[in-house]
Amino acid sequence: MREAHGAVIVFDGACVLCNGWVAFLLRHDRTGRYRFAAMQSEAGRDLLAGHGLDPDDPASFLLLEYDTGPTPRAFTDTDAIRRVLVGLGGGWRLAHGIALLPRGLRDTAYRWLARNRYRWFGRHAACAVPAPEHRQRFL
Structure with a gap:
């Protein structure tokens, strides 16, 4: 699956917290940069498996950035969260500070x-x- 630009977030569609995260992003993503795929959907499962993540592991969180070259760059866990927040622009760019904490800890x-x-x-x-x-906005 190739997107011309922007990014795709694969999230747990059954999780109340994860759905709240998606609702937050829909409110704050004024440019429509992010699209979404529930990990329970065929598109979400394919994206997870295609990037070496277990589609049956609801702890998976995947961000695919398509505007960085011919193939998407994949990010998981707190690196993905940081990049999503920074991608909102404005004051959200302060989320770069998350990288100051050691990755293993975060x-x-x-x-x-x-x-x-x-x-x-x-x-x-x-x-x-x-x-x-x-x-x-949903795949």
Whole structure:
């Protein structure tokens, strides 16, 4: 799957926290840079598997940036989160500061949150259907 520009975020469509993250991005992504694929969808599973991630591991978070060359650059975990926030522009560029923390420390914290997010935030029985005004942003 090749996008001409922008980026694709593969997220856990059953996770309440992850759906909140997508809603946040839809509100703050004023340029429409980000598109989304639930990891439970065929597109999401293909993207995860194509980048060496287990499509059945709901802790996976993948960002694919398509405007950096002929093939997408892939980022996971806190590197992906940082790049997504920075990509919003404006004051969100301060998220570059996340890189000041050692990757092992921040990714360990991310994995701990990912392992516990269903228990703490809940889980939907099925992936949410995007609002009509956002449907074109979902693969």
